[in-house]
Amino acid sequence: MFSKQKIHQQYLQLVQDKIDVFQDMISSLTEDSKNDAKGSAGDKHETALSMMHIEQEKLTNKLKESLEQKSILDKIDTSQIHNKVAVGSLVKTNNLTVYISTALPKITIENQNVFAISPQSPLGIQLMGKGVGFEFEINGTQYIISNVE
Numbered sequence: 001m002f003s004k005q006k007i008h009q010q011y012l013q014l015v016q017d018k019i020d021v022f023q024d025m026i027s028s029l030t031e032d033s034k035n036d037a038k039g040s041a042g043d044k045h046e047t048a049l050s051m052m053h054i055e056q057e058k059l060t061n062k063l064k065e066s067l068e069q070k071s072i073l074d075k076i077d078t079s080q081i082h083n084k085v086a087v088g089s090l091v092k093t094n095n096l097t098v099y100i101s102t103a104l105p106k107i108t109i110e111n112q113n114v115f116a117i118s119p120q121s122p123l124g125i126q127l128m129g130k131g132v133g134f135e136f137e138i139n140g141t142q143y144i145i146s147n148v149e
Contacts, residue, residue, distance in 0.1 A: 002109045004090040004149045005078045007099050010107050015070045022063035029056045072102040082148050085127045092147040
């Protein structure tokens, strides 16, 4: 059986990889705009620089979002065991495994899907403070919490 620490580590790696990619893309764009500024003139040049700037802003916002996600993950103490659902809880139900942290893509560990959700998400709000035996419904499917770590 996989552990909360393993899930946490995989999500940390996923976020760090995203941060690295965004940083590389931003520095590449910065380099391209410097090179482009040396050799071009006119309207096409201005348009190209403007497009690069817009792309750089988008990447900077994605980088900021990833850094915020990493900050949330960094604050979680995975050795803490929860009786009730809280930030850092691994919640297992009859059909779903959820890691309460920040909204991140689904991962698969040992053929088991794990969903990282924010405590502010609709499901997160429903689960916070609940314990084993709590029943809830999503899209017509009944779920029962079987374990909270």
